[in-house]
Amino acid sequence: MLSLKHLNIKSFNENLAYINKNCSEYSIDDISSLSQVEIQTETSKIYAFLQVVEDDSLVSATEIALNDEAFADLGESEGAQISISLAAPAPSRAALKRKIAGNILSPQDYKFIIKDIINHRYSDIDIASFIVAGGTFISANEVWGLTDALVNNNKINWTFENIVVDHHCLGGIPGNKTDIIIAAIVGAYGLAIPKTVAKATTSCASVADTMGVLCNVNLTQDRFVELVQNNRAVIANYEPLDIVDAVKSISNVERHLGLTQQEFLLTSVLAIKIAAGVTHLLIDIPVGEKSRIKTTYEAIRLRKLAEFVGDRSGVHIEVVITDGSEPIGNGIGAVLEARDVVQVLKNKPTAPQDLLEKSLFLAGRILEFDPKLRGGQGYNTAAEILRSGQALEKLNEMIKVQGKKEQPVMGSFTRDVLAPESGEIKEIDNMQINRIGIWAGVRQYSGVGIDLLKKVGDTVEAGEPLYRIYANTPDDLNLAESVVETSNGYIIK
Amino acid sequence: MLSLKHLNIKSFNENLAYINKNCSEYSIDDISSLSQVEIQTETSKIYAFLQVVEDDSLVSATEIALNDEAFADLGESEGAQISISLAAPAPSRAALKRKIAGNILSPQDYKFIIKDIINHRYSDIDIASFIVAGGTFISANEVWGLTDALVNNNKINWTFENIVVDHHCLGGIPGNKTDIIIAAIVGAYGLAIPKTVAKATTSCASVADTMGVLCNVNLTQDRFVELVQNNRAVIANYEPLDIVDAVKSISNVERHLGLTQQEFLLTSVLAIKIAAGVTHLLIDIPVGEKSRIKTTYEAIRLRKLAEFVGDRSGVHIEVVITDGSEPIGNGIGAVLEARDVVQVLKNKPTAPQDLLEKSLFLAGRILEFDPKLRGGQGYNTAAEILRSGQALEKLNEMIKVQGKKEQPVMGSFTRDVLAPESGEIKEIDNMQINRIGIWAGVRQYSGVGIDLLKKVGDTVEAGEPLYRIYANTPDDLNLAESVVETSNGYIIK
Numbered sequence: 006m007l008s009l010k011h012l013n014i015k016s017f018n019e020n021l022a023y024i025n026k027n028c029s030e031y032s033i034d035d036i037s038s039l040s041q042v043e044i045q046t047e048t049s050k051i052y053a054f055l056q057v058v059e060d061d062s063l064v065s066a067t068e069i070a071l072n073d074e075a076f077a078d079l080g081e082s083e084g085a086q087i088s089i090s091l092a093a094p095a096p097s098r099a100a101l102k103r104k105i106a107g108n109i110l111s112p113q114d115y116k117f118i119i120k121d122i123i124n125h126r127y128s129d130i131d132i133a134s135f136i137v138a139g140g141t142f143i144s145a146n147e148v149w150g151l152t153d154a155l156v157n158n159n160k161i162n163w164t165f166e167n168i169v170v171d172h173h174c175l176g177g178i179p180g181n182k183t184d185i186i187i188a189a190i191v192g193a194y195g196l197a198i199p200k201t202v203a204k205a206t207t208s209c210a211s212v213a214d215t216m217g218v219l220c221n222v223n224l225t226q227d228r229f230v231e232l233v234q235n236n237r238a239v240i241a242n243y244e245p246l247d248i249v250d251a252v253k254s255i256s257n258v259e260r261h262l263g264l265t266q267q268e269f270l271l272t273s274v275l276a277i278k279i280a281a282g283v284t285h286l287l288i289d290i291p292v293g294e295k296s297r298i299k300t301t302y303e304a305i306r307l308r309k310l311a312e313f314v315g316d317r318s319g320v321h322i323e324v325v326i327t328d329g330s331e332p333i334g335n336g337i338g339a340v341l342e343a344r345d346v347v348q349v350l351k352n353k354p355t356a357p358q359d360l361l362e363k364s365l366f367l368a369g370r371i372l373e374f375d376p377k378l379r380g381g382q383g384y385n386t387a388a389e390i391l392r393s394g395q396a397l398e399k400l401n402e403m404i405k406v407q408g409k410k411e412q413p414v415m416g417s418f419t420r421d422v423l424a425p426e427s428g429e430i431k432e433i434d435n436m437q438i439n440r441i442g443i444w445a446g447v448r449q450y451s452g453v454g455i456d457l458l459k460k461v462g463d464t465v466e467a468g469e470p471l472y473r474i475y476a477n478t479p480d481d482l483n484l485a486e487s488v489v490e491t492s493n494g495y496i497i498k
Numbered sequence: 499m500l501s502l503k504h505l506n507i508k509s510f511n512e513n514l515a516y517i518n519k520n521c522s523e524y525s526i527d528d529i530s531s532l533s534q535v536e537i538q539t540e541t542s543k544i545y546a547f548l549q550v551v552e553d554d555s556l557v558s559a560t561e562i563a564l565n566d567e568a569f570a571d572l573g574e575s576e577g578a579q580i581s582i583s584l585a586a587p588a589p590s591r592a593a594l595k596r597k598i599a600g601n602i603l604s605p606q607d608y609k610f611i612i613k614d615i616i617n618h619r620y621s622d623i624d625i626a627s628f629i630v631a632g633g634t635f636i637s638a639n640e641v642w643g644l645t646d647a648l649v650n651n652n653k654i655n656w657t658f659e660n661i662v663v664d665h666h667c668l669g670g671i672p673g674n675k676t677d678i679i680i681a682a683i684v685g686a687y688g689l690a691i692p693k694t695v696a697k698a699t700t701s702c703a704s705v706a707d708t709m710g711v712l713c714n715v716n717l718t719q720d721r722f723v724e725l726v727q728n729n730r731a732v733i734a735n736y737e738p739l740d741i742v743d744a745v746k747s748i749s750n751v752e753r754h755l756g757l758t759q760q761e762f763l764l765t766s767v768l769a770i771k772i773a774a775g776v777t778h779l780l781i782d783i784p785v786g787e788k789s790r791i792k793t794t795y796e797a798i799r800l801r802k803l804a805e806f807v808g809d810r811s812g813v814h815i816e817v818v819i820t821d822g823s824e825p826i827g828n829g830i831g832a833v834l835e836a837r838d839v840v841q842v843l844k845n846k847p848t849a850p851q852d853l854l855e856k857s858l859f860l861a862g863r864i865l866e867f868d869p870k871l872r873g874g875q876g877y878n879t880a881a882e883i884l885r886s887g888q889a890l891e892k893l894n895e896m897i898k899v900q901g902k903k904e905q906p907v908m909g910s911f912t913r914d915v916l917a918p919e920s921g922e923i924k925e926i927d928n929m930q931i932n933r934i935g936i937w938a939g940v941r942q943y944s945g946v947g948i949d950l951l952k953k954v955g956d957t958v959e960a961g962e963p964l965y966r967i968y969a970n971t972p973d974d975l976n977l978a979e980s981v982v983e984t985s986n987g988y989i990i991k
Contacts, residue, residue: 015550093937093977105630138634141600449584
């Protein structure tokens, strides 16, 4: 038996167990790769990957130390006597290998894989191989099978609601913060919109980041349900809701890899929405030459896939294909995007008109999910709610009940990127703008970002500023500038 | 500036940096996935992935701790003042994404990827995605490009030799320990055979494991070269030779995943042999319905690929396709395999004849690389060297100069697996036998294994033992038995 110790190290979802190389219980003849062990107490059993330590003061030969994740998972106190043994291979390992070899898996296979991920039987390496293999080739039936496995049995039941709506934009367009405006309008109208959001995978800032600078977005499931009941609209990070535990592990690895494999991402998005109990979902697919989804053909393929999964899961899914030729609004990065949102809701004349129009269009479509609304009245109803100030009032209420935050300050190091020539702006490269933002440190600090001073259709004189980069350190600003040197992202003609 | 600390944790090739969540130098707004930092001193710079620690006694707010790998890489003393900053994305990341998306990469792309792996710019997650994507689809030109990138510029030059030979068996046949017998025969004949070996990826024991129970196989490059010069034959683990640093990182991840993607594995094998300065290489591809390579067609495809890379790299490669319908010899697991090898070299009548014959066949082919040998005399020359006792003498010499080891004892828990019916043995399932051995713990203890008492062609009565399993603990034995229950691996008719 070994004595339990807690090593306060966070490892992003992996359970790690540290033992001394002279461990009294487990003889390490040769650990040449990640070995998984079963850790048992009288009442519980967890799995963890072994790490070997040489320093007796860190972990002695009669101790076993667990990282944050594993320690919480085991739920025992320090000093508890526990035994370990080598774990048999995870039950779904054969299925994983078949997927890597290019085979089609059954819904049952996906259930086993997801169960193993939830039980910490997969290392991040295993998850990465699952993502890359699954993203390379996955059939429509598998997209459903994986989505269904991800939903598991933690679905939220809105017993008091007939219609529960949400919206999601696939496509990584920078500055796409329509969601907050939509939630405020739809909530003010009176439909239940329990909006689940996630950290950005490849873009500069997600709705979670933008809403996160205005108020707290980390709610328990009980609080989430209560707020929807009382206030109709809530915007919350899906992770603390504990509805789709495996999505969290998969997304962490996707975020690290910076991968955006559409079918595979779609399973996570749909699983979150289905598990959140959404009955009517609007999906927006922006198409643009410099966007993640480049052709209408590809967008239609994804539309059909989403509809297929929706039908099999009993969720009404509508898909709209929109223009993705430039960022939405002017600000990119959480603080700047929040500024744009508030300007729109305050009906300021300086508010970005493209953000305003897109939000009204999408909110209108969602309002039409309500059978009581006369057909074709969605847009006008949304516009009226916005212009009357009810939407602003709803956002202020959401911020208040979720827990208002102090607004972070903008990064204090700025640089203006100037037009190299005169002309009209034909297109803005979304991917390049994302890249510049990420190198400027937008993922690390919410006050970092890019403020677009010119948009598609504007004319510009050589030497006029196109946009301003905000960074937190001179190093970060230089990194971002090195990306600008390869391309400033603006196509001027 | 932060004060350097060493955390004695081994992490299998990843550089890890631990900082306190209140770190004075690097403000952690939100680290939601692996972030890579540049760590700089006045004289050196390394990259490491950040881990966050909450315990001040482990890492305080003014300290940064490095794991074994990173600490050795940086080469500074504890207490040194160092600065950190967020690292720009690894230069080859765009190429990695193109590979994941299914594109063909250029040799230059592979050079960048391998350079990033060597510089610790890739996490194990990144390496896993590279392996899965590369193994799913890789063109012949890419196999060459990757092999060439792996060889880098650490190649050993045998200035004093015209012919430098080696042999490698692709295919994971259990018990395949011909290599030691071949090296002894070829060395006794007088050809230089600097045999590089690696830990097992998916089979029970590799030549490195089997030779490793007889003597030390971890040699420095200088000692390796010296021993080949003096003794002709040496069997050494490639890792401490420092010839192909990236292969080590890739193999670790492959071993963890249990992946055997042929083309991808081939690049590692060829890179090791080319970097070891081999001029003439014999590759054995065993084909069997229950082996890794199932058809002659697949074997021929791999043969052509190996020949193509050999020709482009200036190495003479010959490929033989052999019978892979059952394990070679009787013992499976390092100690049992070493027993078989010694029996063959001692010309014992009890020695496994299939191991003897296959070793002579392959050794004969290698001897014919020598222009001085008359065509067709290879086999007879090899047989003569074996029967005269010269090969045994050579092995004893190799063991002595490499550093003899105490033989480990066999696992003390055994179980005989009995024939369920009478008949003739038609086939033995190599994959299943590997699986039984691995679950019995053969990867953890060299004295664990399977002793085959019946081979293909033998007749057996119901109730007679087919093989004996050796394990180190009753738990491991039970695990192995649970695999036997799904199939004992013998096809009896």
